[in-house]
Amino acid sequence: MTAPPDRRIAAHRPDLADRRLEGLVAAGQFVEGERWRIALASVPLRAAPRPDLPFETEALRGEVVRVFEETIEGWAWGQIETDGYVGYFSADALGPLAPEPTHRVIVPRTFLYPAPDLRRPPREALSLGATLALGEAVETRGTLYRMTADGAAAVVDRHVAPLDAPHADDWVAVAEGFLGAPYLWGGRTSLGLDCSALVQLSLAACGIAAPRDSDLQESAVGRPAEGPPRRGDLVFWPGHVGLVAADETLLHASGFQMQVVREPLAGAIARIGAPRSIRRL
Template sequence: MSDRRTTPATDRIALERLRGAVDRPAYTAGRPATVIAPVVDLCAAPDGPRERQLLFGAPVTAVDTEGAWTFVEARDDGYCGWLNSGTLAEGLPPATHRVAVPATHVYHHPDIKNGEVMSLSLGARLAVTGTEGRFACLSGGGFVPLVHLSDQPAGDPVEVAELLLGTPYLWGGNSRSGIDCSGLAQTALRACGRNCPGDSDQQFAAMSHEVPLAEIQRGDLLFWRGHVAMATGPDRMIHANGHTMSVAYEGITAALTRIESAGDGAFLGVRRP
């Protein structure tokens, strides 16, 4: 059975590449689009529960529409779901930069005292057309402090994850406003130019380089059933977790004991991305 989360098809229509593999009344090439909201929920059904989130600048392929909702496939990781159609735009230029700090603001003018348009999270992507003083000029209008942007991938996923320390835990979250365990791992790895699926079970399945717990290194991922954390060293990890309801450090031995005693899920092992 195909995984609904990564099958770009509704009951009515599927992407053309699924013809012959998925039976639907109609098929489409899809329409390229870009997320233009700071953060948007990717839902299991129109107006349904959140499964993941997409950030400003995320490229998607629009597959189907129903009322005010559009079914999309995220082009970064193939995750599929419904989002509000008003959060999408077509025909935008490709992103050139990413937000490389926990959060930033888009301003009306290149002046921090002149009012902001919106706030953007770590990992949001922007099309920069030039600079004005200490600000980047955006293709759709607005200005962002240059010091908050980068046009190069980060070098250390642990350093990226640490930027989000203290961020509140949010199931399915992918932003500075709220993030979950797999969202943190994906954000950290993607900032470094590495592919990473959206949910922890997908991440575990995608990473075949198994590492003994005694040989764990910085940047390795620890997996439990339904949970993932990132090692910051041989005896400590960082994770978004429901225990502290935040992104926090925790000793690896202490976490193994705590999670086992709570019965929250079996430890599956360590994987090196």
């Protein structure tokens, strides 16, 4: 018997499922779902509609989600289109699809201000990979800002890039920008992230799509590495992943140190055990 699709990346429950899965899973009802755009800086997804459950992942501002159900308690059950992840999240995060984003955040974190002025208290903090619809450029006291398309907020111009601009070309350097960020199970921002989010965000900044969880990344990203580990390789253990940096060091979001750290690869292997695989892009 064929196993049903992975519930992490396929929206199906006994009572409700994505219409695209009809014929692949059993469900009481199949629905098309409605597409929305995340309108908050980030929102956590959980495995069930309970605020006391751990994060499964987070959706970032500008990402599109397909929503299959909204509850009277204010929960939405849906799927992030970026990486296919499924979960429950606050329906307050949902916003209209329009206007289409024009820019992406290219630094670990930046602020969205109510006006083009760094002295104003920020509205929210946006993380690497968030996207925005931006319009005119405005300079205040030598700092250039971009106004949002509706003119209601501003972001520092050098912290964003047009969606069609060239991507970064060094995912290790991108990951190094998160050094010291706290470890957060299921987190996907510089306020807190886990090992696979560090890899996913760093690769995405270089235009490389990757699944959300480490086991999915191991089966989908790169090819088996030949020879000694080298800079940029991904090192996988059961439930963990890190990036090889210079001088045979490992860069990873460590649940042991509880932050993003750089440490000798040999030391990490001594503590965690032999890697299951090393992948090269």
